[in-house]
Amino acid sequence: MSYDALLWLSFGGPEGPEDVRPFLENVTRGRGVPPERLDEVEQHYQHFGGVSPINRLNRDAIAAVEPLVDLPIYFGNRNWHPMVEDTLAEMARAGVKRALVFPTSAYGGYSACRQYDEDILRARAAVGENAPELVKLRQFFDHPLFVESFADAVREAAKDLGEHRLVFTAHSVPLSADQAAGPPEDGGRLYSRQVAEAARLVARELGVAEYDVVWQSRSGPPQIPWLEPDVVDHIEALHERGVPAVVVCPIGFVSDHLEVVWDLDTEARDKAAELGMGFGRAATPNNDPRFARLVAELVAEHTDGVPARRLSEFPAYGCTVNGAFCATLCCEPARRRG
Known part of the structure; x- marks a missing residue:
């Protein structure tokens, strides 16, 4: 099956002092985190000038992967710019019809896996009928x-x-x-x-x-x-x-x-x-060349039918299409079951 692009989907982080509080409010919205905890975490970010390394590190990793895959790579975040909704709109304008998604988490669970499916659903709904089809890559904790x-x-x-x-x-x-x-x-x-x-x-x-x-x-x-x-x-x-x-x-x-x-x-x-x-x-x-090769291998599992390399038989899930959640409900919050 052919693909037009790879969407690099991450958590996001502030890139200046004025970004910190709205970023943290995005992260914790609806979770009942006390304001004093946000005050504390805000000081952690301000200790480093209000800049998280995460966006820069993602861009560095993308640059390392680009020579290894025959796909343009787009970068989108859940909680801060570039927001995934904006990135997916950009992909649609560029004519992307079908793309793979690499979420920057190796694991299952709600925040580590299921929430990326929700990001995909939200972004596709925001873009509308022209939204590209998105296929999320698998968990890779045992690669x-x-x-x-x-x-x-x-x-x-x-x-x-x-x-x-x-x-x-x-x-x-x-x-x-x-x-x-x-x-x-x-x-x-x-x-x-x-x-x-x-x-x-x-x-x-x-x-x-x-x-x-x-x-x-x-x-x-x-x-x-x-x-x-x-x-x-x-x-x-x-x-x-x-x-x-x-x-x-x-x-x-x-x-x-x-x-x-x-x-x-x-x-x-x-x-x-x-x-x-x-x-x-x-x-x-992140900066190890093997990480770029890992991402390229995950992509090749879909583009070239390369067999998945794993070191254990432990359960792993995560491949979804257009944010359609796993049939096992493996990462669904308990309050949503039933």
Whole structure:
């Protein structure tokens, strides 16, 4: 089947101080996040001049992928400019009829997968009858290139530390959202189990038998339970056990955007320094040439019938057409079921 373009679909981030508050309001709309939490997170962004690295990192990654695919690449975001609705309108004006979509998340779950389907539905509705057909690419948490990139990044981060504990981290989500993600007959928890599987694969590549999987970046109301432990709390616990150093691997992220550089490079690093612990942080895959090759392989699965490369048999979903949700309801929020 032929395709006219590739839509690179991401989260978005502010590119100036005046963008920060409206961006955060876009992200949290309808989620009941207290204003004081927005105030706190806004200061994280202002600490870096009100600019998130995410848009620049996406543009860099797109530039690396362009020579590897025979398709024009368009860039659109969920929460900040370039907004996906505007990008899809641009694609329609350019005559694009059928395009692949690469969402910048390796995992299932509502925020990591299903919400990208909603982005596609919203953008197509905004464009109307001339909207291109959109085919979203699959989840890739267990792709060999994803695993190899993280394994080499951990080696680099650990090379001068000596004895250390390897800690994988991903974005926390509400427990109810995680429990609802995945076919009920499989026990749900698709997101957290995929994160654990990716961590297992990287640890296996490294020959590491013992490691931890923890969480970061929670933002919801304090009365709602989220995935735990938090990475900073976990560093304190490791210190109490006498662990001399920690290497943190942000397995849940594909680029060093603000939640990585604040939560890990600032808060977690500062906590380790306060406790006198060594600290290393593995890079995300974004600037690794293997990440560009990974995206090209996902595209080739559709354009050339290339077999999917996976390192596990763990459940993975995600290929959808025009935002039509998976028949398994694998990433549907619990409140919407029934």
